[in-house]
Amino acid sequence: MSREGIDHALEGLRDEKDRIAAALLALDGHEGYRLLKGARLAGGTWRQWNEAQERIALLWRLFDSYNQTLDAAEVRRERLGRRPDHESLAELTRLLSGPSVELPGEIPLEKRSLLGPVRERLTLDETVAMMAAAYDKAADVVAAADAAWEALLVPLEEAEESWRETARLVQELEDVRHAELDRLGRELTALGQLVRTDPLSLVRGGAPDTARLDELRTALRVLRDGLADVARIRDGYDAHIARLGESIAAVEAAEREAGKVRTTVLVKIENAVLPESPAQADGLRRRLAALAGLRAECRWLDLAERAAELELAAVTALEQARDHLRLSSGLLDRRGELRGRVEAYRAKAARLGFAEDELLTRLYGEARELLWTAPCDLRRATAAVAEYQRAIRACESETRRA
Structure with missing residues (x-):
């Protein structure tokens, strides 16, 4: 060189x-x-x-x-x-x-x-x-170990903190013991040991596999939220029971109203086929009263579970009672609609100068007789109103051609 x-x-x-x-x-x-x-x-x-x-x-x-x-x-x-x-x-x-x-x-x-x-x-x-x-x-x-730790350590620490929060809730609830929390704790400890000492064993296809850790975090979140609900029910027992009582009272009122309307419909509407509204309010009240025994025994988990079931049952019962009420009221509403319609057509006939028309007078009388007679045959009344309507239209068409 x-x-x-x-x-x-x-x-x-x-x-x-x-x-x-x-x-x-x-x-x-x-x-x-x-x-x-x-x-x-x-x-x-x-x-x-x-x-x-x-x-x-x-x-x-x-x-x-x-x-x-x-x-x-x-x-x-x-x-x-x-x-x-x-x-x-x-x-x-x-x-x-x-x-x-x-x-x-x-x-x-x-x-x-x-x-x-x-x-x-x-x-x-x-x-x-x-x-x-x-x-x-x-x-x-x-780089692989650093990427694995970066992806796993933060969610691992969040999961461990979630477990500690859940454990504190269990401790606050005194007599509550939760086998699922213990199982999740053991699994989290094993996974934490693996993350901290052997992160590369959790790398799949060049990327950290967080699936099991994500499942643990979700399970802990669900468990923690459930126990938090138990604690809220324990601490606000009287207010919660009062709300449940109000819900059951609403069911009772809706069932009573549905029963009254059904009775009215059976009297006023001919051949009305209406299922009898189930009376669930009494059973709901017995279930509500049973919660006091669970509270006295400090069985908070059972109490929260039964209270949640009762709340759902009350909502379902209220919906059913209102459905029965709407079904019964619909028949009366249909009769009222037909009454209003026949009177409106009568007014129209008078306005067109057909107040004294014999055919229209007869058809109106037949429709009115059906609608204002108890029990009302809705099928025949509907047909009578429709025939009265067609007759008025026919008269109106003839007048225009003339």
């Missing part, structure tokens, strides 16, 4: 050394690297981290040998005069392009020859290639 060629090569090598040093320092300061160094690892993560640590240690030793060779070349370059001799240029050429970097450690016995070297030497380029391979594999382990 010429002096200019050597200067150009050294300039490139200096830049390369700076970039290698920056990459090694970045790896050393990486959050995942620090976490791995401080963690008590197990399983596959422990094995991969041990291998990564060996590669990182090799990296630093290789970089040290690389640096020593480059420093030696720099010193020799400084000693060159304006007219460097061939021997000096050859020595610098050997350092920069020949096998000048001594690898750490001796060549394994099985790879030696009788008269061969004890230590292996590589060129600067080969050394960089070896460092790059070791760096990539070590960095992959660090």
